[in-house]
Amino acid sequence: MRIIDKVSLFYQTFKGEKSIIGNSLFGLPIYCITVRKSDFPIIVVQSGMHAREHITTLLSIRLAQDFYNFGRVGTVHFIPLINPDGVCICENFNRLYKANGRGVDLNVNFPARWGMGEFNKIISGDSDFIGEYPLSEKESSLLCEYTLKVKPNMTVSYHAKGEEIYWEFGQKGNMRKRDKSIANAVARETGYKVKLTPNSTGGYKDWCVQQLKIPALTIEVGADELEHPIGEEYLDSIYQKNKGVLNVLTNALTEKIWLKNL
Ligand SMILES: [Zn+2]
Secondary structure (H helix, E strand, C coil), rough: CCCHHHHHHHHCCCCCCEEEECCCCCEEEEEEEECCCCCCCCCEEEEECCCHHHHHHHHHHHHHHHHHCCCCCCEEEEEEECCCCHHHHHCCCCCCCCCCCCCCHHHHHCCCCCCCCCCCCCCCCCCCCCCCCHHHHHCCCCCCCHHHHHHCCCCEEEEEECCCEEECCCHHHHHHHHHHHHHHHHHHHCCCCCCCCCCEEEEHHHHHHHHHHCCCCEEECCCCCCCCCCHHHHHHHHHHHHCCCCHHHHHHHHHHHCCCCC
């Protein structure tokens, strides 16, 4: 079954709150699952932004079902497949494809030092094309719009691969301390490594940090030696490492762990 069909099936059969935040360039629905256990903290979890990293979509629907069944604190908005067009291209034509339906890499299309990244390209293609202007794409602008609407206290972006966590985008002072300690908490939970990516700009996480001043993590799942796209046979081991992440995040935000340690 194709990824898009799996997400649709999950969406149709999911018993809780759900919505379609809009449609992709090719007209495919972009689904959102919302699970409300309490009013604080509010977290957005988005995945499937880079087409070949569609294992993150399957991870995300599993985390959504888990949070629905067992979550205790917080409200989480899961957007499991923000780039359905790209995933269809990846599955049908080009296994290594990362971009959206017209060759824009969504994770360099956000207004946060847009166009200043080391690997940015100004021509459309499989990856790294920044687009004609920030938020030129339906998918990236829908994600920003939705984020502004629900006003999260933090966001998580699932990508693949490398088992790394990125959190930094020029934060200073207490914000820096806060975001670093949250990243460290997730590193302890998952066994992944915290890493700085100073030459990367224009990402969703970057926009959340710079514009919204909230903690935002990019979590790269899957061992680096795996090939893109990571096969479903690895989903369970990836899930095992990530199943506690939301619990760690809701605790971290509720208890303000950055005031206690680093
Ligand atoms: Zn990615």
